[in-house]
Amino acid sequence: MGNFWNLILNENMKIYRRVRTWIMLGFIVLLPPLISILVMIFSDGPSSNWNMMMMESYILFILVTIFTVVIASETVAGEFTWGTIKLLLIRPWSRSTILLSKYLSTLMFALTFIVAAFIVTLLVNIVVFGYSGNASELSGTVGISDWEYALKYYLFQFISLIIIVTFGFMMSSAFRSSGLAIGLSISFLFAGSIVANLFSVIDKDWVKYVLFMHLNLTSYIQGVGPIPNHPTTLGFSLAVLAGYFILFNLISWTVFRKRDITA
Amino acid sequence: MSQAPVVRLQNVTKVIGKRTIIDRVSFEVQPGEVFGFLGPNGSGKTTTIRMIVGLMGLTEGDIQIAGHSVRKEFPKAIIHVGAIVENPEMYKFLTGYQNLLHYARMNPSITKERIQEVIELVGLQGRIHDKVKKYSLGMRQRLGVAQAVMHRPKLLVLDEPTNGLDPAGIRELRDYLRRLAQDEGTAVLVSSHLLSEMELMCDRVAILQKGQIIDVRSIRGQTVDKAASEEVQFDVDHPDAALGILEGQGSGKIVDGLLTLSVDRTGIAALNRRLVEAGINVYGIRVKTKSLEDQFLEMTGSETIG
Incomplete structure (x- = not known):
């Protein structure tokens, strides 16, 4: 019944018709030129466009993750807070489909922002520092080209972002509180690396299956796994992440489908 | 000609934890009938309405709308329903028009012309492109009615519709509901605890207490019993x-x-x-x-x- 694309249009309308979404995009677009220009003015040594791009991308990924978690949390919990869930769910669509439109719109938001971040950091640093060719500055001894490094970095970071956002989406759907969902997901983002460091010294096999250990996939670009004591392959890490991905979504969908709406 | 009921509740029961909130409620609403749902606060009016529109699940029994079970064929059943459950909550950061567009997109039968028609029907044409956060409660109620009738539902469900309306607004709503029932054959289910309101609005009322229907009676067309004292x-x-x-x-x-x-x-x-x-x-x-x-x-x- 009806056209699923319309549901996506609706969710996008609710994301992009808000001022704060454009403020978020403003951060992504304006922060890289600001950093690059400051570095150009105050730094003594010459900087390469690739190094600056990766440094800025690291910051932007944290920002985009936080922004997407905010969007993911509000897309479900917000409807409960606003009371609009009562009007949204009495349409000729199953709850699962409505939740899917929300999830896909959230991922589209993340993708849009990440593509924007890639283009802005690439262009700004070429303009400010000049193009230093397609050398292997970033990977050093591993010897893969800078383009390949940058693209792999974005791909791997985007995978981690999806996992964190899916966690936020689950929290939003389970607790109907966007504050709680945002808080937990962001602490997940920051505590993740601390927990990963702590666990990496434990000499037990189960450490390999802890989610936090696999959120830093970028170490595979250098050919090393994220857990020094437990050598793993990229395929293994992706399998573990896929397991959590399925679990989180299973919880989101089960809770959302069964819940009595009393808001 | 006997008509099929628009909505039929059969032994609808809701148990939350160990408490039976709704206990074997059964009734039917016919096309063109305004059916009132009356009861003190906490009697289960809103819960029953939420079950009819699929916001809450049923523990036992079944609800059929235009012959489709809400439990088994939800989209097919709900497409015939327009509803305002409690206050008409809207997206405040969107305009009135964008709010209507949002719900119109979810129902394939609604055209752009129909949206315009409904805006004029509820008299919001002057303010429809303002953000809803700037609307008064009465205007939000009108927008709520607009989204509920946009797809010409066979069943219109209104939970406490007169809350927050001024006397003129209540009268307007009442006249509109009666017209909708008479002219378009829409079945209307209204809940309220305002008895005098229900008396003016409804053809029949069910009286609900502690989750059970204790009486269903006609209000209109009651023949005067000449022999009664x-x-x-x-x-x-x-x-x-x-x-x-x-x-x-x-x-x-x-x-x-x-x-x-x-x-x-x-x-x-x-x-x-x-x-x-x-x-x-x-x-x-x-x-x-x-x-x-x-x-x-x-x-x-x-x-x-x-």
């Missing part, structure tokens, strides 16, 4: 003298200076003649009909919410 008040200049004249005519008494007694229709005329013949001035005769409110309080008592 009713409480009649006579406004006369000498109530005591009048009471003496009517001695032996049953249990007459004087209430608030009015001669009050129970008598049937023909008895009223006979009594009046006797009073006049005895030289007593009769200023008024009033039949005390029991209002829905009296009947309701009689039935539900003044019990506390359990």
Whole structure:
């Protein structure tokens, strides 16, 4: 019944018709030129466009993750807070489909922002520092080209972002509180690396299956796994992440489908 | 011609934890009928309505809308329903038009022209492109009605629709609902605890208490039972003298200076003649009909919410 694309249009309308979404995009677009220009003015040594791009991308990924978690949390919990869930769910669509439109719109938001971040950091640093060719500055001894490094970095970071956002989406759907969902997901983002460091010294096999250990996939670009004591392959890490991905979504969908709406 | 009911509830039961919130509720609403759902706060009106529109699940029983089970074929059932559950909450950061567009996109039958038509119907054309956060409560109610009727539903469900409306707004809504029922054959299900409102709005009411329907009765088209005795008040200049004249005519008494007694229709005329013949001035005769409110309080008592 009806056209699923319309549901996506609706969710996008609710994301992009808000001022704060454009403020978020403003951060992504304006922060890289600001950093690059400051570095150009105050730094003594010459900087390469690739190094600056990766440094800025690291910051932007944290920002985009936080922004997407905010969007993911509000897309479900917000409807409960606003009371609009009562009007949204009495349409000729199953709850699962409505939740899917929300999830896909959230991922589209993340993708849009990440593509924007890639283009802005690439262009700004070429303009400010000049193009230093397609050398292997970033990977050093591993010897893969800078383009390949940058693209792999974005791909791997985007995978981690999806996992964190899916966690936020689950929290939003389970607790109907966007504050709680945002808080937990962001602490997940920051505590993740601390927990990963702590666990990496434990000499037990189960450490390999802890989610936090696999959120830093970028170490595979250098050919090393994220857990020094437990050598793993990229395929293994992706399998573990896929397991959590399925679990989180299973919880989101089960809770959302069964819940009595009393808001 | 017998018509199929638009909505049919069969032994609908809702148990939350160990408490039975709704206990074997069954009723039907016919096309073109305005059906009222009456009950004190906490009696289960809103829960029943939420189950009809699929916001809450059923523990037992079934609800069918236009022949489709809400449990098994939700999209097919709900496409015939327009509803406002409690307050019409809208996306405040969107304009009125964007809010309508949002719901219109979810229903393939709604055209751009129909959206425009509905905006004019509820009289919002001047403000439809303003953000909803700038709307008054009355305007939000209108927008709520607009989203509920946009797809010409067979069943319109309104939970406490007069909340927050001024008397003119209530009257307008009432007239609109009656017109919708008469002209388009829409079945309307309204819940309220405002009895006088329901009396004016509905064809039939179900009275709900502690999750059970304790009575369903017609309000309109009730034939007057000519033989039944009713409480009649006579406004006369000498109530005591009048009471003496009517001695032996049953249990007459004087209430608030009015001669009050129970008598049937023909008895009223006979009594009046006797009073006049005895030289007593009769200023008024009033039949005390029991209002829905009296009947309701009689039935539900003044019990506390359990």
